[in-house]
Amino acid sequence: MPTITQGDLYTATLEVVEHPPLGVPALDGGPREAVVRLAGQRSLVRILDGGDGRDLDLVLPGGYRHRHGRVRLTAHRLSEGVFAIKADERRIALLRLRDPALGMPAFDPERNHHPALRPTRPLRWRRGRVAGMVSPWEALRLGVQVALPIMAQGAVVRRRLGVRLAALIKADTRANRLLARLRDRHDGGPLLIRIPLRGWAVIPVKEADVRRVLHGAEFTPANKEKRGALGHFQPDSLLITRDPELRARRRTFNEEVLRPEPIAAEIRRKAAEEMATLPTDGVLTWSRFNEAHWRMARRIVLGDPARDDEAVTRLLNRLRADANWFYLRARKTDVRVAFQRRIERHLRRAEAGSLARVLAQTRADPAVHPEGQVPHWLFAYDSAAIATWRALALLAVHAGPHDPEHLRAAVLESLHRWPTTLAILRDTTAPTRWRGVTLPEGSVVAVITSFTDEVPFSDGPAGCPGEDLVLLTATEVLGAILRDREVGAIIRRSPLDHFGLRFAVRPRER
Structure with missing residues (x-):
């Protein structure tokens, strides 16, 4: 006999004994196949196909679901494998389970979604009943110390005040300490959380679980919240494409266009020209740098x-500000149309040395919607600017060579210390097993990047197709700044607050 633990889903042969005819086919017939989940106060027995194509669900103790008829029954467990069926307080039948076997029964989930696939209600909140299940108090702390700072900073476009507050209270350090404590308390996680109106959420806190999320086919990058956010300004982008076949075609297209080799010389020239507009003596601020970086990105x-x-950037940032609110803010169709029209005018010109020219020369199925990928390329360059600015702080504080290899390493180190993607979101695409609980399709998984040794450009099938292009651009920007200037950091806040980060610059002696 297999070892069955609390929460396991198993099948058994059900015998109904000592009862008069009840008018319930599932109980009146001979031995039936049953599915059982033992879960304390809400154990479940489902009797499969009671002779009329319908199943009977019994929730123990005291509850029951019947899809037909007017019979009102309750079920109570008497001992291991023996259950009593009562009508009001009168016992009318005994059920005995024989030959238990671990594993899922054969059934069609589209036609008959088995309730045993979903954890029963008390399991959602009872810590200790399921490994990794956080208590209500722990869930509240995760919301306040992890989720709230991410939302306050802005998931799509950074809010100056939110970033400043997060830096002042050292939000990333506080979040990481809490996650470390919960990881130890729950034997390495992952942490399972029940969110009202959203369902299950999972926070992986071990490297193996993070790898499972980033590489597993059962986790889609087209997460519900991500679709709600990015749909404001890039509804046809690779990142939120749900159909696997279309996603594969869009990824192939992005990988082909975003290869840095065809435009590497132009990137070098444009980075040098725009960084030359920055002051060589005095104070270099984020605002000046960001304006120059956007000019370079548009080129x-x-x-x-x-x-x-600049209207392209203003329209994009306006849409991104709405995207910070996910589904909670209505989409501004007029703004998005105006933004897309300005982009399309530039794309029609397809100027040599730009991604627009490479895009025009790359064949693609119309369903890929090549123009619809461009908003994300511009959006990604904003994150690249933040990473580059923080990397400049590392280089200003830690003197070293300024060759491309070390500059690239500085960018990667800045992304490791202060990730520009605050959380990597995935949704489950099928019922998924975590720590003895089967989570339903559509559950959200959040990788908190400040806590994990996250690959800066994600990893697995959804890794950033433009990683080499962004790293080349950031390296050339740093090289252009440091070629003509000696840079010293004026650090009054954590580099997490890139808005407040400033540098003292003076001409470099030749």
């Missing part, structure tokens, strides 16, 4: 005539 993606088209 790289859309071509030189887009250099001064």
Whole structure:
């Protein structure tokens, strides 16, 4: 006989003994196949196909679901494998389970979604009943110390005040300490959380579980919250494409266009020209750097005539500000149309040395919607600017060589210390087993990047197709700044607050 533990889902042969006819086919017939989940106060017995194509669900003790008829029954467990069926307080039948076998029964989940696939209600909140299940108090702390700072900073476009507050209270350090304590308390996790109106959430806190999320086919990057956010300005992008076949085609297209080799020389030239507009003596601020970086990004993606088209960036940032609210803010169709039209005007020109030219020369199925990928390329360059600015702080504090290899390493180190993607979100695409609980399709998984040794550009099938392009651009930007300047950091806050990070610059002696 297999060892069955609390929460296991198993099948057994059900015998109904000592009862008069009840008018319930599942109980009146001979031995039936049953599915059982023992879960304390809400154990479940489902009797499969009671002779009329319907099943009977018994929740123990005292509850029951019947999909037909008017019979009102309750079920109570008497001992291991023996259950009593009562009508009001009168016992009318005994059920005995024989030959238990671990594993799932054969059934069609589309036609008959088995309730035993979902954990029963008390399991959701009782710590200790399921490994990794956080208590209500722990869930509240996770919300306040982990989720709230991420939301306050802005998941899609950073909010200056939110970033400043997060840096002042050392939000990432506090979040990491809490996650470390919960990891130890729950034997390595992952942490299972029940969120009202959303369902199950999982926070993996071990490297093996993070790898499972990033590499597993049962986890889609087209997460519900991510679709709600990015749908404001890039509804056809690779990142939120749900159909696996279309996603594969869009990924192939992005990988082909975003290869850095065809435009490497142009990236070098444009980075040098735009960084030359920054002061060589005095104070270098984020605002000045960010404006120059956006001019460079527009030139790289859309071509030189887009250099001064600040309206593209304003419209994008307006849409991204709405995206910070996910589904909670209505989509501004007029703003998105105006944004897309400006992009398309630049793309039609397809200027040499830009991604627009590479895009025009790359064949793609119309379903891929090549133009729909461009908003994400511009969006990604904003994160690249933040990572580059923080890398400059590392280089200003820690003197060293300024060759491309070390500059690239500085960018990767800044992404490791202060990830620009605060959380990597995935949704489960099928019922998924975690720590003895089968989570339903659509459960959210959140990898907290400040806590894990996260690959800066994600990993697995959803790894960033533009990683080499971004790293080349960031390296060239740092090289252009440091070529003509000696840079010293004026650090009054944590580099987490990139808005407040400033540098003292003076001409470099030749």
